[in-house]
Amino acid sequence: MKKGLLITVGFLSFGLGSIGVILPILPTTPFLLLSAYCFARGSKRFDVWLKETTLYKIYVADYVETGTIPFKRKWKIAANIYLLMGISIYFVPIQMVKILLIILTMFITFFLFFIIPTENGKK
Numbered sequence: 001m002k003k004g005l006l007i008t009v010g011f012l013s014f015g016l017g018s019i020g021v022i023l024p025i026l027p028t029t030p031f032l033l034l035s036a037y038c039f040a041r042g043s044k045r046f047d048v049w050l051k052e053t054t055l056y057k058i059y060v061a062d063y064v065e066t067g068t069i070p071f072k073r074k075w076k077i078a079a080n081i082y083l084l085m086g087i088s089i090y091f092v093p094i095q096m097v098k099i100l101l102i103i104l105t106m107f108i109t110f111f112l113f114f115i116i117p118t119e120n121g122k123k
Contacts, residue, residue, distance in 0.1 A: 006042030
């Protein structure tokens, strides 16, 4: 029963993370990390499958394996965030939502560059 629940939550979080690639309002990386956690404890087969997916390799493999993200990758992540959030901010009709998206973008940028260590050990 516990393994079934872990596998179910793993697939749900993988699905939400996949949607998050397209919709900037859903955070991709935390959902993929949750999937990795659930699959690692629920199914060896699904754990191996997840680690072979392109999404996993792009978004979380570096961080899971080393606890760091290469500096060049951080800039690519930031560029994607700015592009997608910029589009969302431009098109959303509600001023308060625009402000919240700007604040979210600033928080993500701070977290990415000042909290998560880079591959060479610098923050």
